[in-house]
Amino acid sequence: MINFNNAEYIASFGTARQLPESTLPEIVFSGRSNVGKSSLINKVFNRKNLARVSSVPGKTITINFFKCDDINFVDLPGYGYAKASKIEIERWGKSIEAYFNSGRNIALVIQLLDFRHKPSKDDYQMLRFLKEHNIPFTIVFTKTDKCNKNETAKRIEEICVELEEFDADAILFSALSGEGCEDVKSKINDVAEAVNEL
Numbered sequence: 001m002i003n004f005n006n007a008e009y010i011a012s013f014g015t016a017r018q019l020p021e022s023t024l025p026e027i028v029f030s031g032r033s034n035v036g037k038s039s040l041i042n043k044v045f046n047r048k049n050l051a052r053v054s055s056v057p058g059k060t061i062t063i064n065f066f067k068c069d070d071i072n073f074v075d076l077p078g079y080g081y082a083k084a085s086k087i088e089i090e091r092w093g094k095s096i097e098a099y100f101n102s103g104r105n106i107a108l109v110i111q112l113l114d115f116r117h118k119p120s121k122d123d124y125q126m127l128r129f130l131k132e133h134n135i136p137f138t139i140v141f142t143k144t145d146k147c148n149k150n151e152t153a154k155r156i157e158e159i160c161v162e163l164e165e166f167d168a169d170a171i172l173f174s175a176l177s178g179e180g181c182e183d184v185k186s187k188i189n190d191v192a193e194a195v196n197e198l
Contacts, residue, residue, distance in 0.1 A: 002069050002192050004185060007045040010072070012062040016098030019063065022105045024072045025195045027188060030096075031112030032122055033078030036142035039175035040112065041066075041075060044184055051075055063099055071107070071192055074099070080122035100133070108136050108191045110184070115141035115155060115172065118162055127166055138169040138187055145174040 013019050031037050038051035050066060064075040076096055100106075109130055113119055119127070130137045147155060159170070171187070173180035 002071065002185075002189055004045050004068065007047065007050055007066050007068040007073070009050060010065040010067050012064045014062050014095075016063070016095055016102055019099065019102060019104075020065075022072075022103065024067075024070055025105050025107040025192075026072045026074050027107055027191060028074045028076060028109045029112065030076045030109055030126060031078060031142075032080040032114070032120060035078065035112045035114050036175055037075060037078060037112055040110075040140065040142060040173060040184070041073070043175045043178065043181050044188070063095060069192070070196070071188075079126070080120055100129070100135070106135055107195050108138065108187070110187075111137050111139050111168075112142050113139055115144045116146055116151075118158070127163075127168075131166060136191075138171065139163070139166075140171045140173050140180070140184060142173050142175070144172045144179055145176045 011020075029037050029041060041051040042048060045066075045068065051064065061077050063077065066073040066075070076099065079093065079096065111127060111130065113123055127137075127139075129135075141159070144152065163170075169187070171180045171183045173184060
């Protein structure tokens with residue numbers, strides 16, 4: 001069992017070339033800009049500022065590493081921020097692609113999607129990349145507290161169709177209410193346990 005209170009920030013890297021050697025299993029947080037990645041990370045590790053939360057999308061432009069027990073956690077730059085410059089968008093894309101193509105010891109990708117909206121073109125691209133490269137992933141739907149009961153039921157029906165091709169685990173999550181937080185921790189623990197048995 002991981003002690004989630006033991007998380008510590010390690011370092012941030014602006015380009016994939018700067019990345020340290022992958023000596024520990026890595027659990028990766030991925031998602032579009034402003035999907036609530038930092039809020040989820042802080043909630044899971046019970047910290048206010050482990051990952052910086054910004055009201056301005058596109059602020060995470062580095063690959064950020066955290067360590068907890070014998071697992072490295074990787075916070076990738078948020079993708080799909082339309083107001084970013086073309087150069088910045090290309091740089092983020094190259095950083096993310098280079099990360100996945102650099103022989104990392106990836107145990108799991110936690111792919112965040114905004115529960116309220118249909119997955120974007122970038123979301124689908126990311127999901128297909130993970131599927132095609134046989135990278136294990138779990139989908140976490142954020143901001144579920146923004147929907148009422150009827151909207152939630154409707155979205156769940158729609159999601160079954162929208163993501164039918166991926167056949168992935170899915171967790172509903174709210175940083176505000178804490179819904180799904182224990183499920184995310186349980187998934188991380190399962191992966192950590194499996195890795196330790198190897």
